[in-house]
Amino acid sequence: MALPEIKQTATEARLAALELPTAGCTKPAREAAVARVREMGLPDRRDEYWKYTRPDTLVQADAPKAALFDNDEPLMFDQIDRLKIVFVDGIFDADASDDLSLEGVQIERLEDICCTDIHWAKDLYGVLETRGHNPVPRPLAALNTAFAADGVAIHVTGKPSKPISLIYVHKDEASDAFLHHIVRVESGAEATILENGPAAARFNKCMEIDIADGGILHHVRSQGRDHERRAVTHMFTRLGEESVYKSFTLTVNGVLTRNEQVIEILGDDAVAHVAGACVGDGDFHHDDTVFITHDAVNCESRQVFKKVLRNGATGVFQGKILVKAGAQKTDGYQISQSLLLDDDSQFLAKPELEIYADDVACSHGSTSGAIDETALFYLRSRGLPVADATDLLTLAFLAEAVEEIEDEDLAADIVNRLESWLSRRR
């Protein structure tokens, strides 16, 4: 079907402003991705999938500038022993990065992958993204596959001793960055990937994750507190038998953030958890869009999203669990909750279940509420100033999402960060 003219014009305008990298082995994938973008058209306000979030500034040819965020806070994950891979405005910075060798994992820069070899990357780059357009297109992810200037291929074959930490540095007020990472976790292997940093004025990031039977991947990400960030991220994850994927994202402030998680559970007895804690304090917009497909027996999925919104912040949650016929004994859980600290802020939620198997246990819930006045009075009557009491209740509200992080040190780091952000606000 032909695209509406407006969409087509906008899409062509965007494509005209971009240049296809001369990347070797990903070339066919990139060309195919351009064709997909043309076919789907880039998102606009009329798209149902973008009902709550305006994609205009993510699509327009010129990236709106974003002031560098000055801050004196210690860097995220600073106390954690990790392998650092640094990108500045979306380009790998070898000097700032650690040596990429670590036992149990092979890490290569995408552009270094040898073109002539048979490389696992060829079977993954753009592949999960391509699968991820059903039932809704995600053209910004295809745009990323086509134009990603950089990224790494992470091949987990053992159990690396420390997390692989992707650090995104923002130095150019007008940067428009595309990063594309691919991750393959082999059978029985286990790793943790961390992501943090403001990245770019406009940041489009895509990660494709393929977890083989019995593989385990933990993902912990922090976005914020940079105010002028515009980011769209996609994580496409495919799970094999008895594999585990656990992802947590902390999102604080930022003009516009859309995080999509597309998860396909293809092997029996697999587990996928995605969680998010958001704090929006000001005219900020966070959108978590999750789509989980159960296509195997006896699998578990969990979505836990908590958003604290004040001073005009908007939180969006679109979460769907699709249980295919035959995906018996599926255990699907989804909760999205917002704590609205004033009347200027809003939470928009669209939780969905679509179930074609008969022996499943799926539940979802979404709530939106103010601070509990009775609890607030109780704390104040014990001597807590109203601001401290509010912070304590706010942290307690977010705790359920943060508790999804398995590693205690990482969880503590996130909690400390939240505490200092909450208290610094005053």
Place this chain on the structure above:
Amino acid sequence: MLEIKNLHVKLEEEEKQILKGVDLKVDSGKVHAIMGPNGSGKSTLSYVLSGRDGYEVTEGAASLDGEDLLELEPEERAAAGLFLAFQYPVEIPGVGNMTFLRTAVNAQRKARGEEELSAADFLKIVRERAKSLKINADMLKRPVNVGFSGGEKKRNEILQMAMLEPKMCILDETDSGLDVDAMKLVAEGVNALRDEGRGFLVITHYQRLLDHIKPDVVHIMADGRIVKTGGPELALEVENNGYADILAEVQ
């Protein structure tokens, strides 16, 4: 000393007068009991003294050691030394009991210009005081009051009181919902805190609690007023004859 003069209170949202002129003076070192039928305004008095929203003082005054309580925020009243053991302790999911206690103790110390307790000192004191109230390590770790039984909640209130060391303690029906053993435990906790420098206002329905916490003065409250004041024998009179006789007598 807690001093309440001619206190009139109505609901903020409705034209409903609840307290209609309460006069009361509780000296340091003394235990006063307030008894009275349901709905007479006992809890309202305790809430208004501790600064809960939803009530409007239309007349009268309340002070603690000369400081006007009604002018203060709830947390300032707490720092000034006022403590209310709630009739219905509040559950706070996600906030660990221990964190809550330490935050409260240190917030009050800070407000009074005192140094915060070190984590080690705090832990030592809390363990010791929890032990005498038979509050185990698990209850200290769990979120505040979440999943606690009625008795555990009440003991947790007394633990908070013991940690905060207030000058004036108001106990609102701390005995309700407790069996005899639990009530004894709570009474022992309260008695351990009886001190020259500390006053108590014990609100109760039953004389039973007053067998264990011996009051110096007993007040009867009805329809928003203190209608009769006497010694411990007044509580026995209520126990034996109910409120009807007393109320008829003061009409």
